[in-house]
Amino acid sequence: MDVFFSGSIRGGRSDVDRYAALIEILEGHGDVLTEHVGVEAVEAKEQADGLTDGDIHDQDLAWLRQADVVVAEVTTPSLGVGYEIGRAVELDTPVCCLYRPDGDHELSAMIRGNDAVTVEEYREVAAVESVLASFLETHG
Numbered sequence: 683m684d685v686f687f688s689g690s691i692r693g694g695r696s697d698v699d700r701y702a703a704l705i706e707i708l709e710g711h712g713d714v715l716t717e718h719v720g721v722e723a724v725e726a727k728e729q730a731d732g733l734t735d736g737d738i739h740d741q742d743l744a745w746l747r748q749a750d751v752v753v754a755e756v757t758t759p760s761l762g763v764g765y766e767i768g769r770a771v772e773l774d775t776p777v778c779c780l781y782r783p784d785g786d787h788e789l790s791a792m793i794r795g796n797d798a799v800t801v802e803e804y805r806e807v808a809a810v811e812s813v814l815a816s817f818l819e820t821h822g
């Protein structure tokens with residue numbers, strides 16, 4: 683099963699360690715196409731690889747089209763994450779959004795109010811392991 687993991691990059695990197703932990707859990711269930719989202723120095727690496735914003739966009743859209751499911755960590759608001767969720771919904775790809783209510787930002791109504799998106803609130807990464815297992819079993 684191919685999993686597209688979505689998490690903030692230019693929207694802010696304060697949750698990068700959580701992204702890495704979530705990606706590790708997801709790798710127990712399938713191939714994570716976007717492991718780079720959990721890498722601290724992702725933008726420096728992309729720059730060193732000579733990737734333009736156009737390359738990044740086109741590669742991510744190709745992975746999004748390939749993915750069987752999308753898992754997005756949405757606590758740190760990000761234009762890119764919101765865009766990827768919207769595109770996934772249009773592709774009829776199942777989307778699970780993970781949100782920590784103890785963060786600084788209220789979740790957008792465009793995510794929480796979207797019946798096509800599953801929203802799971804959590805506090806600790808360990809608490810979502812079973813949620814992710816059942817989401818991937820149902821939709822993978």
Ligand SMILES: O=c1[nH]c(=O)n([C@H]2C[C@H](O)[C@@H](COP(=O)(O)O)O2)cc1CO
Pocket residue numbers: 687688689690691692693694716719724725728738742760761762763766
């Ligand atoms: O360098 C990048 N590499 C990359 O893969 N993305 C994708 C994957 C993330 O799920 C999402 C993050 O968007 P943003 O940078 O607007 O927070 O966009 C985004 C950027 C920078 O916008």
